[in-house]
Amino acid sequence: MAGNSDPLTPRAKIAVTAGKAVAAASRAAGRGSGSVIGGRVALKLDPDLLARLAQNLDVTLVSATNGKTTTTRLIAEALKAAGPVVSNALGANMPAGITSALAGGSESKFGVIEVDEKYLAGVARDTDPKCIALLNLSRDQLDRAAETRMLAENWREGLAGCKAVIVANCDDPLVVWAASSSPNVVWVAAGQMWKDDAWSCPSCGGVMQRPGDDWFCGECGFRRPTPSWVLSGDHVLDPHGSAWPIHLQLPGRANKANAASSAAVAAVFGVPPQVALERMYQVQAVAGRYDVVQFQGRDLRLLLAKNPAGWLETFSLIDPPPAPVILSVNARGADGTDTSWLWDVDYTRLTGHPIFVLGDRKLDLAVRLEVANQHFQVCDSLDQAVQMCPPGRIEVIANYTAFQDLRRRVGN
Incomplete structure (x- = not known):
């Protein structure tokens, strides 16, 4: 946890220094931010570097098909109310990019990390997160992404017994299937506009029934859990039933859903909804999106x-x-x-x-x-x-x- 002595071994320090040097050279050559190549070099020199960098942080992981970069940014803004935050805000979301980002945050209390869906289980093993936010799963990159139900199964297996608080969207059956192997889940009713990847039950393959906003499997009884946080129009309802207004500069219903999940994550770290949501208003654009x-x-x-x-x-x-x-x-x-x-x-x-x-x-x-x-x-x-x-x-x-x-x- 935060406040421990320096966790980095001499080897890890050399790896961090080398990674930063390579990243700087890559930037100077006009080849982008350099975070991925820098992280790759650092991990080659010290394969345990990601775990070492994370051990002094209270870590939140964010994974989804859509909205993870924006939600990572909203959570990072909210948690700044409780202490310094390090985050991979530019969206380099595989182990090399994550390692690079954490190497730049030695004074931070919180790590807020966007993770590519395929790498979630491995990054969770390395970083021992306090919280994991799971937003949605849908078809993406058809030539190389696993079929969505397989991805949900990978999450479910990788997170089984995980000590982290899982903040999960109860309106996405694939996310619910993935999260329900975990002992500590906070359910958020964040909505699901795209339903075409969730017509068959991830548990038994039966046909999903979808009356109104509810869903359940008519064959095995797998069903939508009761949420403790609910997106309701321009407000988020907290577990006590209080309604907090969502004021964002980012447009659209999807970003209100991202804000609702982010408020639930912030509450895990003791940041009240009003404070968290007010801080989210600062976010105008995310890596050029919505600019x-x-x-x-x-x-x-x-x-x-x-x-x-x-x-x-x-x-x-x-x-x-x-x-x-x-x-x-x-x-x-x-x-x-x-x-x-x-x-x-x-x-x-x-x-x-x-x-x-x-x-x-x-x-x-x-x-x-x-x-x-x-x-x-x-x-x-x-x-x-x-x-x-x-x-x-x-x-x-x-x-x-x-x-x-x-x-x-x-x-x-």
């Missing part, structure tokens, strides 16, 4: 959507028609190379919006929009798309590497 930027004399709002569930949530928060919309999709390594997920997205929700299409896979997207009966134009560049857009703030929705390309182009 409104000026480009060619126009206002562009940058929105990240990496998979069907993310696109569905994003469509719910864009300006109403006839606001122009630019869509950009790539299929590089970090995105997953299989774009068949485009067929799972309901693009009829964009009816009435002028649509402009970019990215490495713009023709895949064009075929999908054609079938959805949407009016769109294929463009060669962001500059061309912006010039063609009718008046109004432009909503720009992109998947992962396409989003990074756009940020570089607009100088964000």
Whole structure:
């Protein structure tokens, strides 16, 4: 726990120093933040480094298909009310990136760490977390991500008997299945807009019944647990039934859900909901997401959507028609190379919006929009798309590497 003497062995100190030097060299060469390569070098020199760096921290892990970077940021802001926080705020969420982030926080009391879904069990073993937040599970990166039920099973096995308090979304059956092997779970009713990955029971394979906001398996009795925290409109209800207003600069229902889960996590560390939620208001954008930027004399709002569930949530928060919309999709390594997920997205929700299409896979997207009966134009560049857009703030929705390309182009 925090306050112990220096946990780092001479070998660990050398590993940290070498990692920082490599990261600095990578930044100087213009190859990004350097956090991943720095972490890899450090872990090569001391394979136990992540565990050593975490042992003086009260650690929270955050994992999900969507919303983990934003929720990590909201929890970090809330916990700053109780002491200094170290976090992998830029989203480098595999062991190397996490190690790099923690190496920079020697004076911190709390570690708030976003973890890629596939690495959650291993990082939990290394960091001995006090709290783990599980938000949602849905299809993502079809060419290499495990099928969602397998991922839920991996979480369930990896977290069985875990001493951490698990803060879990009771509206996602896959998350409930994953969390219910743990002895200490705080259930949050955070909602679930995308339900297409949770029609069969993760426990027995039976068909899920979904009356209203409830769900249960008609065959084995696996059912939605009773939540102690509830997202209700613009408020979060705490376990005592008190309603606390959620005031965010981040848009949309999904971010209110992230705030509700974050308030539940903050309470585990003794930060009251009112204090936690007030601090979350400071967050305006997360790694460029939700930023409104000026480009060619126009206002562009940058929105990240990496998979069907993310696109569905994003469509719910864009300006109403006839606001122009630019869509950009790539299929590089970090995105997953299989774009068949485009067929799972309901693009009829964009009816009435002028649509402009970019990215490495713009023709895949064009075929999908054609079938959805949407009016769109294929463009060669962001500059061309912006010039063609009718008046109004432009909503720009992109998947992962396409989003990074756009940020570089607009100088964000």
